[in-house]
Amino acid sequence: MKRHLKKYFIPHAGNNYHPHILHPKRALLYSGVLFASKVILVATIIALPLPVFVMPDVLAIQQERLVELVNNMRRQEGRSPLTAAAKLNYSSGLRATDMADHSYFSHTSPNGQVLANFLGQAGYAYQTAGENLAMGFGDAETLFNAWVKSPSHYANLIDNDYADTGVGLASGMYNGAPTVYVAEHFGTAKLVAAALQKSTPVKKNLAIAPLPESKPITPPQTQQAPWPEAVAPITSTTPPISLTLGQALAPPDVLGETIVSEPLTIDPTDSNVTWQQADGGAVVTAQAYLKGAVQTATVEVQEYSFQLEPGATRADGYTRYAGTYLLPLTPRELFRVVIQPSLVVDPPAGETLQSSLPWIAPLIVTPTPIEKYLLARKTLPLISTAVQFAQGVYWFFLGFFFVALILSIVIEFKKQHPHVILQTLALIGLISTLLIS
Numbered sequence: 001m002k003r004h005l006k007k008y009f010i011p012h013a014g015n016n017y018h019p020h021i022l023h024p025k026r027a028l029l030y031s032g033v034l035f036a037s038k039v040i041l042v043a044t045i046i047a048l049p050l051p052v053f054v055m056p057d058v059l060a061i062q063q064e065r066l067v068e069l070v071n072n073m074r075r076q077e078g079r080s081p082l083t084a085a086a087k088l089n090y091s092s093g094l095r096a097t098d099m100a101d102h103s104y105f106s107h108t109s110p111n112g113q114v115l116a117n118f119l120g121q122a123g124y125a126y127q128t129a130g131e132n133l134a135m136g137f138g139d140a141e142t143l144f145n146a147w148v149k150s151p152s153h154y155a156n157l158i159d160n161d162y163a164d165t166g167v168g169l170a171s172g173m174y175n176g177a178p179t180v181y182v183a184e185h186f187g188t189a190k191l192v193a194a195a196l197q198k199s200t201p202v203k204k205n206l207a208i209a210p211l212p213e214s215k216p217i218t219p220p221q222t223q224q225a226p227w228p229e230a231v232a233p234i235t236s237t238t239p240p241i242s243l244t245l246g247q248a249l250a251p252p253d254v255l256g257e258t259i260v261s262e263p264l265t266i267d268p269t270d271s272n273v274t275w276q277q278a279d280g281g282a283v284v285t286a287q288a289y290l291k292g293a294v295q296t297a298t299v300e301v302q303e304y305s306f307q308l309e310p311g312a313t314r315a316d317g318y319t320r321y322a323g324t325y326l327l328p329l330t331p332r333e334l335f336r337v338v339i340q341p342s343l344v345v346d347p348p349a350g351e352t353l354q355s356s357l358p359w360i361a362p363l364i365v366t367p368t369p370i371e372k373y374l375l376a377r378k379t380l381p382l383i384s385t386a387v388q389f390a391q392g393v394y395w396f397f398l399g400f401f402f403v404a405l406i407l408s409i410v411i412e413f414k415k416q417h418p419h420v421i422l423q424t425l426a427l428i429g430l431i432s433t434l435l436i437s
Contacts, residue, residue, distance in 0.1 A: 027423050031430055034397065038434045041390055045376045045383055046369045050178050053137065054171035058379055063089070063167040065140035066184065070157050070165065073148070077158050088166025088185040091122035095131070095183040100172025105135050105181070105338065106358055119187070129187035130156050135179050135338040137367050139378050143182060146337035149302045152354055153339060162186040177364035264292035264347055266355070267318050273299065273341050274360045281328045286341065286357055289318040293347045297321045299357065300342040302329075335363040391435055398431045 052058075064084075071081035095118045098109055108114050115131045132153050134143055147153040156162075168183045267289040275284045286299040286308060297308040308321035327334060340356040347353075367375055376383040405424045 024423060027427050030397070030401075031427055034394065034431060034434060037390065037393075038437070041386065042373055045373050048372070048376060048380075048383075050137070050366070051171060053375065053379060054169065054180055057381070059169045061381070062140045062169060062379065066144060066167050067165060069140060069144040070184075074158055079158055079160055080163075082162060082165040082186070085124070085164035085166050085187070085189075087119075087122045087124040088164050088187060089168065090166070091118040091124055092131075092166045092168030092183040092185040093170070094118045094121055094168070095133075095185070096168035096170040096181045099133075099135075099181040099183070100170040103172060103174055105133065105174060105340075105362075107131060107133065107356075115185070119185070124187060125190045126187045127190045128161050129185065130159070130162065131186070132156050132184045133339070134182040135174065135362075136336060136365055137180055137375065138337055139375060143337050146302070146339055150339055150342060151300055152342035152344075152356065155354075156184075156186055159186065161188060163188045174364050175361065177366065179364050179366075264290065264294070264345065264353060265318075266290055266345075266353075271343070271357055272360050273301070273357045275331070275334070275362075277331050278326060281326050282331050282334050283324060283326050284341075285322065285324045286343075287320055287322040288343055288345075288357060289314070289320055290345065291316075291318045293349075294319075294321070294345055295348050296344075296346045298344045298346075299323065299325075300344065301325070301327060302334075302339075331363045332365050335365050338362045338364075394431050394435045398428060398435065401428055401431070 067082070067084050074081050095115075098113070098118075099105060102110055104110055115129060119126055119129055132147055134146060136143075147157060164187050166185045168185075170181050172179065172181055271288040273284055273286045275282050277283075284301055286306075288297060288299075288308060290297065294310070298305055299308060304325065304327055306323050306325035308323040311320040311322055313319045338359065340358055343353075343355045343357050345353040345355075377387050378384070401424060405421065405428065
């Protein structure tokens with residue numbers, strides 16, 4: 001036994017100072033086997049069909065992770081974490097499935113269903129509620145980061161008026177391309193709200209237009225509250241409907257009279273955002289048809305914003321507000337996770353309106369082979385286990401050949417063959433590359 005170990009590992013006259021374990025042919029064999037194992041693993045992952053990424057157990061892991069990310073951020077912001085509510089998990093699952101079944105991406109379904117309908121089907125009696133939507137392949141971190149970049153979606157994530165949350169994901173098609181639909185519902189149940197009402201003011205109810213991502217809010221109170229965005233409407237769905245800004249008052253005139261702000265109306269049928277690829281990024285053009293007193297109208301796309309300028313007025317009194325902006329993002333970066341741009345309208349007096357504008361033909365980004373490989377490693381438990389096992393094997397061989405190299409160097413070094421040391425270093429380099437890839 002000792003003679004064999006010396007023959008394979010220790011340079012001496014009997015093996016011509018060339019340990020058999022480091023023979024060039026053997027080193028080539030080791031390299032080939034280890035490299036082939038990595039190629040087979042990567043090829044297997046890349047060949048996985050996209051539906052594998054939306055299996056129920058995989059989606060359940062992503063749902064839990066997304067809630068965890070939201071609550072971690074809320075704690076960092078000094079806010080109370082949200083409770084994962086079974087009824088909101090159900091309602092958000094209904095929304096995601098409905099979008100997948102009918103191939104739409106909006107807070108109003110083709111048959112007119114809005115957030116309130118899905119909450120009602122789930123039996124969630126709410127005091128206040130809201131909704132974030134997204135579309136596209138990705139892990140929970142990618143989706144969460146996309147929402148954080150959008151001021152209106154971020155407002156929902158940290159809103160103190162919410163106590164519960166639920167997440168739903170479903171796979172489907174959009175414009176002929178496979179994708180994943182995501183819905184997160186936020187809410188405070190009526191019983192909880194009633195208990196907190198003495199110490200926490202709630203939002204005043206407003207009549208709202210059935211625009212995507214306009215926020216449903218609470219029954220009337222004495223104070224008007226801010227209007228967060230990225231949530232579905234909960235009232236009528238017949239466009240256009242006036243958004244009454246309530247009794248927001250301008251400063252009194254010289255006679256001491258109170259001036260009530262003019263009701264603001266938005267026509268959602270022709271309000272949208274288009275895009276096209278350009279050198280240096282993507283050009284987006286937004287338009288919104290507004291009637292009433294408008295001081296500024298701004299569109300937010302991720303962390304970028306630009307103002308809309310008034311244009312022609314139609315015969316029905318709606319003025320077209322439009323603007324164009326060059327985003328320093330490639331189309332793949334812009335639509336890696338699809339979320340709707342936010343529309344922020346400031347009247348001369350009264351509450352700011354925050355709603356959203358739908359994309360016209362957004363790009364549906366499917367993962368590249370490299371993205372698919374990285375996504376599988378993070379989201380598929382079986383693949384993650386296989387990768388960890390392979391890395392354990394690579395660590396073993398890395399240590400094995402490192403020890404063999406050290407023995408070759410420190411024992412009879414002057415009589416060693418330089419190419420043995422070089423080829424062993426190359427083998428160690430290959431294994432290190434396999435480990436980090």
